[in-house]
Amino acid sequence: MFQYYGYNGYLSDRLSLDRPIPDLRPDGCRNLTYPLNLPQMSIVFIFVNEAFSVILRSIHSAINRTPSHLLKDIILVDDNSNNIELKEKLQDFVSETNKQHPGFIKMVRHAKQEGLIRSRVSGWRAATAPVVALFDAHVEFNVGWAEPILxxxxxxxxxxxxxxFDNIKYDTFEIEEYPLSAQGFDWELWCRYLNPPKSWWHNGNKTAPIQSPALIGCFVVDRLYFEEIGLLDEGMEVYGGENVELGIRVWQCGGSVEVLPCARIAHIERAHKPYTEDLTSHVRRNALRVAEVWMDEFKSHVYMAWNIPMEDPGIDIGDISERKALRKRLQCKTFRWYLVNIYPEMRMYSDTIAYGVLKNSLKNDLCLDQGPDNDNVPILYLCHGMTPQVRALCLHTTVLCRSFQPLAPVFHQSCLENRISGLLFQDIILPK
Structure with missing residues (x-):
């Protein structure tokens, strides 16, 4: 079951569907009050071959910890699961629930697997409340999560x-508290947690919203505004990059992204994803779509991060004309504006003249690699093509051979001459 789900499904089946979880909100959250006339929301859960008990626990926690007058309905999007339990047993649960509360749970079943991105949009289309919450079906809501968001x-x-977010450990299902964070990404467009900005810390209020450059994945949005801003990019495939693209687009086109400390949700971080065995290729393709539409002159950073040429990379990213037209219609700001004003922590690489792999000319299976972090000495290592061996040659006041990864060492010209003599640039990609 662990191999099938990416978490301990055997244990999940033996846990209460209504189990208590620790209240991990900052202390000040418990003293806040909210208006009585908050808008209603629809909660969308998407899944493919999820454990039945995990889905039920997600639904139960949503119902138990969301004020009933604020929760209009729940939409379940089944992205063509082949798990038998998710056919009959789940349908029985939905039917029984709807006998007591007609129309409260809606089922959307895909005839073929569409992937996480288009599944979220399917759920949005089925929603009717003014606000839509789009979540994975392996979460547990904490008390008081909905009011601050609404x-x-x-x-x-x-x-x-x-x-x-807090973490539901995939092996023990224990709740692990995560520190308060903003949400960002690296140049491969993998999402990552960030320290909140200095302005938030200086404010001294741990209940205050945290300005965030991007989104990790699950989010809540005004239903009509989501359509106006362009939904998710349905030209993307399967999984990955859509949350980064949405965050960039919202900021560049006049909106904003926030993480709320008083709205806490526990989420299972799977040991592996169920969507496809070749997840990386889809993330790479999606990242290139984002780069070509939204990143202007900085799109080269994405190509460098993935170590692929900007011209004729051999990757079909699909038609992006509609997304470019959307950007023009919304009169969005430049990506440079975004980096300067929203994501100044993101490292920029100027005057890059080449990137690729430094390979030994005498022994072709050896490449320049990142040495131990504690002494920053470059080493020769068997060629593997992963990020520690992907280099960029930059032109500054002195020529630097710089690793593309921010934590990797910087090699001055003398280092190149004295320590890696006998190496040649090979498979280097030279922009025109």
Missing amino acids: QRIQEDRTRIISPS
């Missing part, structure tokens, strides 16, 4: 809100 969206409908 208040922020009620105040400004162009805000897209993420809760603060």
Whole structure:
């Protein structure tokens, strides 16, 4: 079951569907009050071959920890699961629930697997409440999660809100508290947690919203604004990059992204994803779509991060004309504006003249590699093509051979001459 689900499905089946979880909100959250006239929301859960008990626990926690007058309905999007339990037993649960609360749970079943991105959009299309919450079906909601989110969206409908995430350990199902974080990405467009900006720390209020450059994945949005801003990019495939693209697009096109410390949700970080065995190729393709539409002159950074040529990379990213037209219609700002004003922590690489792998001319299976972090000495190692061996040659006041990874060593010209003599640039990609 662990291999099938990416988490301990055997244990999940033996846990209560209504189990208590620790209240991990900052202390000040318990003293906040909210308006009585908050908008209703639809909660969308998407899944493919999820454990039945995990889905039920997600639904139970949503019902138990969301005020009933704020939760209009729940939409379940089954992305063509082949798990028998998710056919009959789940349908029986939905039917029984709807006998007591007609139309409360809606089922959307895909005839073929569409992937996480288009599944989220399918759920949005089935939603009818003014606000839509788009989540994976392996979460557990904490107390008081909904009110702070709905208040922020009620105040400004162009805000897209993420809760603060805690971790449900995939092997023990224990709740692990995560520190308060913003959400960002690297140049491969893999999402990552960030320290909140200095301005948030200086504010001294741990209940205050955290400005966030991007989204990890699950988020809450005004239903109509989501359509106006362009939904998710349905030209992307399977999984990955859509959350980064949404965050970039919202900021560049006049909206904002926030993480709320008082809205906490526990989420299973699987040991492996169920969508496809070749997840990396889809993430790479999706990242290139984002680069070509939204990143202007900085799109080269994405190509460098994936170590592929900018011209004729041999990757079909599909038609992006509609996404470019969307950007023009929304009169969005430049990506440079985004980096300067929203994501200044993101490292920029100027005057790059080449990138690729440094390979030994005498022994072709050896490449320049990152040495131990503690002494920053480059080493020769068997060629593997992973990020520690992917280099960029940059032109500064002195020529530097710089690793593309921010934590890797910087090699001055003398280092190149004295320590790696006998190496030649090979498979280097030279932009025109």
